[in-house]
Amino acid sequence: MTEYAKGLEGVIANESALSNVEGKAGRLSYLGYHIDDLVENCSYEEVVYLLHYNRLPKQDELEAFEKAFRTDRELPAGVIDFLKNAPKDANPMDIVRTGVSMLGLYDKRATIGEPDLEKDAAIALSICAKIPVLVAAFHRFRQGLELPPIREDLCEAAHFLYLINGGEVPTDRAIRTLDVALTLHADHGMNASTFSARVTVATLSDMYSAITSAVGTLKGPLHGGANEGVIHMLEEIGDPAKVDEYVEGKLTRKEKIMGIGHRVYKVLDPRAPHLRKLAVQLTEELGEPKWIQMSERIAEIMRERKGLNANVDFYSATVYYSLGIPTDLFTPIFAIARASGWTAQVLEQLRDNRLYRPMTLYVGPSELMPVPPIENR
Numbered sequence: 001m002t003e004y005a006k007g008l009e010g011v012i013a014n015e016s017a018l019s020n021v022e023g024k025a026g027r028l029s030y031l032g033y034h035i036d037d038l039v040e041n042c043s044y045e046e047v048v049y050l051l052h053y054n055r056l057p058k059q060d061e062l063e064a065f066e067k068a069f070r071t072d073r074e075l076p077a078g079v080i081d082f083l084k085n086a087p088k089d090a091n092p093m094d095i096v097r098t099g100v101s102m103l104g105l106y107d108k109r110a111t112i113g114e115p116d117l118e119k120d121a122a123i124a125l126s127i128c129a130k131i132p133v134l135v136a137a138f139h140r141f142r143q144g145l146e147l148p149p150i151r152e153d154l155c156e157a158a159h160f161l162y163l164i165n166g167g168e169v170p171t172d173r174a175i176r177t178l179d180v181a182l183t184l185h186a187d188h189g190m191n192a193s194t195f196s197a198r199v200t201v202a203t204l205s206d207m208y209s210a211i212t213s214a215v216g217t218l219k220g221p222l223h224g225g226a227n228e229g230v231i232h233m234l235e236e237i238g239d240p241a242k243v244d245e246y247v248e249g250k251l252t253r254k255e256k257i258m259g260i261g262h263r264v265y266k267v268l269d270p271r272a273p274h275l276r277k278l279a280v281q282l283t284e285e286l287g288e289p290k291w292i293q294m295s296e297r298i299a300e301i302m303r304e305r306k307g308l309n310a311n312v313d314f315y316s317a318t319v320y321y322s323l324g325i326p327t328d329l330f331t332p333i334f335a336i337a338r339a340s341g342w343t344a345q346v347l348e349q350l351r352d353n354r355l356y357r358p359m360t361l362y363v364g365p366s367e368l369m370p371v372p373p374i375e376n377r
């Protein structure tokens with residue numbers, strides 16, 4: 001039988017200068033800057049600039065970029081109406097998916113056909129600026145509450161927390177925590193959702209269509225949806241003493257443990273230690289160390305029994321939980337961050353485009369058959 005790469009494992013589909021995912025070394029860098037260094041020295045906004053413009057901004061460039069980012073937050077009235085009238089029990093990722101698609105309806109710059117990269121860069125920033133507001137507005141409206149006034153004096157992390165918390169400006173600690181999480185989730189090579197975005201835009205469709213594809217792809221529990229699965233798992237276990245039995249049961253039934261394993265990293269995901277450190281500090285402060293105790297034991301068993309390590313979703317879940325963020329907003333927060341990478345990858349795709357069209361290994365009937373009349377089937 002002809003060999004093929006199931007799940008496209010190991011297949012190189014394109015070239016990218018944006019993020020370097022070094023699976024064996026357990027190292028991640030954006031445009032040649034190690035994530036440890038970026039987390040230490042840059043804001044999320046600097047990272048978005050880096051991804052969109054392929055270099056770090058100078059001070060005046062950063063200021064102009066932040067201003068443009070912050071003045072692009074308002075949603076069109078039609079999108080606000082949709083968010084107010086959407087089912088209150090809708091999955092927030094479905095709201096993001098439909099909301100991004102609707103934003104495209106109201107943006108006359110978004111056209112199909114030959115790309116205009118300057119226009120596309122402006123659309124990219126607009127998408128990054130509006131997704132957090134989409135998420136927060138839906139969260140407020142579903143509780144029958146108003147969205148606080150949009151502000152331009154808060155960074156992305158602060159503004160999102162301010163919106164979901166009804167206008168309360170978050171602590172510096174909370175802002176810094178979310179800012180780090182956004183940086184760590186910004187881009188990650190040819191992951192499934194980024195691939196979706198590039199496949200869509202490679203047909204010369206528009207940026208909104210590409211990001212809508214990406215949101216739908218991120219939602220699944222084998223990808224971005226795993227962070228919500230981690231908290232559901234920890235809630236189900238409930239007690240550090242019950243971890244061993246729970247994990248053994250899962251392994252016996254050949255079920256997956258959420259937040260563990262990665263297609264590319266064969267060692268610890270380099271983002272996990274950052275998020276673990278934040279999770280440890282935050283749960284200690286909350287006086288709820290059991291979350292991290294359960295997580296540590298799960299990670300230990302999975303390393304020993306399966307040789308698998310924690311991925312980015314494993315500790316981010318506890319970080320968001322400790323910030324008081326509702327569980328069903330965890331994957332939307334991933335989308336907020338990854339929108340910067342998706343849009344950067346779309347811009348990169350458009351700079352040197354070629355349609356994606358792989359082959360399939362046909363395994364259906366080898367002989368042609370006549371179509372029988374319907375009464376004889």
Ligand SMILES: CC(=O)SCCNC(=O)CCNC(=O)[C@H](O)C(C)(C)COP(=O)(O)OP(=O)(O)OC[C@H]1O[C@@H](n2cnc3c(N)ncnc32)[C@H](O)[C@@H]1OP(=O)(O)O
Pocket residue numbers: 007221222223224226255256257258259260261262263264306308311312313
């Ligand atoms: C942001 C991100 O997208 S990071 C990933 C988020 N997803 C998750 O955390 C979900 C849980 N993890 C997984 O499902 C997988 O590890 C993936 C999807 C991330 C990677 O999957 P793949 O590279 O396709 O590996 P695949 O699913 O084929 O697993 C290979 C083997 O490891 C096992 N395995 C992989 N992950 C896990 C896990 N989390 N729990 C239990 N077993 C696992 C599989 O059962 C399989 O075992 P087998 O060879 O004995 O049948």
Ligand SMILES: O=C([O-])CC(=O)C(=O)O
Pocket residue numbers: 187188189190191192263264311312
């Ligand atoms: O790279 C992947 O396969 C999954 C992903 O998006 C990430 O780990 O951030």
